[in-house]
Amino acid sequence: MRKLIMWNVITLDGYFEGEKNWDLSFHGLIWGKELEEFSLTQLRSADMLVFGAKTYQGMADYWTSAPEDEGEVAKFMNELPKLACSTTLMNADWKNTTITKDAVGEVSKLKKEGSGDMFVFGSGILSGSFMKAGLFDEYRICIAPIFLGKGRHLFLDGIPNQELKLIETKPLSTGGVILTYIP
Template identity: 85%
Template sequence: MRKLIMWNVITLDGYFEGQTNWDLSFHGLVWGKELEEFSLRQLKSADYLVFGATTYKGMAVYWTKAPEDEGEVAKYMNQIPKLACSTTLKNADWNNTTIVKDAVGEVSKLKQEGNGDLYVFGSGILSASFMKAGLFDEYRLCIAPVFLGKGRRLFLEGIPNQELTLIESKPLSTGGALLTYLPQEKK
């Protein structure tokens, strides 16, 4: 059975994006050799990358034209099958992409097939839908050591109350921290 895993870099005050779309400048505070190696391990275990429409569009623009220094990460980002979850998206130009209209239904089905992992990157609204449906098996967060004060929060109001168990924590030499949580009923 596949696992659905949330992966996000967030600020200490809970933002995954600054005040404008794609303001991810705080990612530079935590990026380094350790996070690159962690990212590659995740990508190598991925059967699918799952995105909401807005995140999909931004990721497609970036990764199809990724700078040369993105090397191996770019290779995986471009070759792994992707789900673009949207009721309005008409076409998907990023290779290996399938558009799905019923994200909760399709991901529920995919979790039952195979043994690899499904990763949700960014995609706050989509993540809230998956949280409400109880689909996440794991939450992986990289905490950037900064308070933004404004922006888009990852965890939206209205998500269900759920206790989590910390199963791994790793400080990064950049000052960030990697945290992995399991929903308590998934222990």
């Protein structure tokens, strides 16, 4: 059975995006060899990536024309199967993409069909839907050592109360910390 895992980078004050769409400049504070290796380990365990419509479009735009220094990460991002969850997206040009209008139903079904990990990157609204449905098996959050003061929070109002168990803490030499929780 597949696991559904949330992977996100947030600021110390809880933002996963700055004031403008795709303002992820704070990611540069934590990026380095350690996080690159962690990212590759995650991608090697993945057999599917899951995105909401806005994140899908942004990721597709970036990864299909990624700089050469993105190397192995770009290869995984472009080759892995992807599920774009959207009621409005009509076509998906990014390689190996399927579109679903019923995100919760489709992911519930897909979790039973495979053995690799399914990762949700970004996709705050979609993640909220998965949280309400109790679909996440693991949360991996990297805290960037910065207060943004403004932007878009990852965890929106209305998510259910859920206690989590910390199973791993991984400090990075850049000052970031990766926290891994399970329900």
